[in-house]
Amino acid sequence: MKRNGQRVARRRAFTLLEVLMVVVIIGILAALVVPNLFGTLEGARIDTAQSTITSGFNGALDLYRLHMGHYPTSDEGLTALVEKPDDDEEAELWRGPYLKQGTKLADPWNNPFIYESPGEYNEETYDLSSAGPNGQEGDDDDITNWEKS
Numbered sequence: 246m247k248r249n250g251q252r253v254a255r256r257r258a259f260t261l262l263e264v265l266m267v268v269v270i271i272g273i274l275a276a277l278v279v280p281n282l283f284g285t286l287e288g289a290r291i292d293t294a295q296s297t298i299t300s301g302f303n304g305a306l307d308l309y310r311l312h313m314g315h316y317p318t319s320d321e322g323l324t325a326l327v328e329k330p331d332d333d334e335e336a337e338l339w340r341g342p343y344l345k346q347g348t349k350l351a352d353p354w355n356n357p358f359i360y361e362s363p364g365e366y367n368e369e370t371y372d373l374s375s376a377g378p379n380g381q382e383g384d385d386d387d388i389t390n391w392e393k394s
Contacts, residue, residue, distance in 0.1 A: 287378060290353035294375045294388045298358070302326075302373060305343035312340045316362045316371050323350045323360050352388075356380050366391035 305326050310316050313335065317325035326343040327350075330336050351357050352375035359382060364372030367390065377386035387393070 291378065291388065294352045294377070297352070298373050298375060298388055298390050302344075302358075306371065309341070309343050313338050317360070319361045323358060352376070354378060354380060364391070 302323065306316055309326055317323065321330075326341060329339050329341065354375075354377075356376050359374045359376065360371060361373075362371035364370060366372050372389070372391060374382075374387055374389040376382045377384075377388050379386055
């Protein structure tokens with residue numbers, strides 16, 4: 246377009262309708278993708294808790310037992326794997342820490358793992374579990390190292 250013999254540049258911009266269409270498309274995509282991501286995240290947390298219970302602590306607890314002659318008691322709990330005992334005789338046998346430094350003794354939902362030795366279900370060894378996603382111990386979403394009936 247020319248005005249008084251000079252060329253005037255036209256600014257190109259998005260119309261309100263175009264902007265609204267983009268917002269609607271982004272909203273639809275978010276509605277489809279976000280629920281799937283949350284489901285995947287929760288599934289990953291459950292898998293992590295199960296893996297930690299069934300194999301993550303097993304080696305450390307078995308090595309502790311090999312050195313100390315017994316699994317940590319329920320009172321000592323899993324902290325016995327990372328803290329040297331106060332008793333001099335026990336401290337002499339202890340070769341820990343049995344877990345890597347910084348290993349959390351809590352499940353993926355930041356609730357402490359539930360440890361009992363001797364176990365109610367595994368009477369010769371120990372019971373180890375997580376209260377699961379809802380944090381309530383004793384219901385169907387618990388993650389355990391024993392078969393639930």
